[in-house]
Every structure is written in structure tokens, then in C-alpha cells.
Amino acid sequence: MTEVSIAADKVRIAERRAKALFLIAAGASFLFSVSLWFAGLRDEGLFVGLWVPSILALGALMLTSRNHKS
Numbered sequence: 001m002t003e004v005s006i007a008a009d010k011v012r013i014a015e016r017r018a019k020a021l022f023l024i025a026a027g028a029s030f031l032f033s034v035s036l037w038f039a040g041l042r043d044e045g046l047f048v049g050l051w052v053p054s055i056l057a058l059g060a061l062m063l064t065s066r067n068h069k070s
Contacts, residue, residue, distance in 0.1 A: 022059030
């Protein structure tokens, strides 16, 4: 393997980790929101539920802008 190939593999691994991190954060936010909702804290559950699309949008922005730089 060449150095370029190794570097490209490292970038792909870093991108997969970043995607996984954003999906885990969004999933945790969703589960926390649902747990708040069913615990009777409906306003708080709605507030935390709004984090999910924000986290996913941030992830899309970060990963897209990273791909355009290379």
C-alpha cells in the first residue's frame, strides 16, 4: 500500500466515526426526549426532541464541508 492509500483509509475511518458519533448523539437525544415525555415532563421532552434534527443537520454540515475541502 502506498502512503496515499493509507492516508485515504484513515480519512474514511475518521468519517465513519464522525457519522457514528452524530447518529449516536441524535439517537440518545431522541431516547432522552421520549423518556422525558412519558415521565410527564412534556415540555422538556419536546425541547430535547428538537435537538435531534439540529444534531443531524450539524453532522450533515460538518461532513459535507469536510468533503468539499479535499
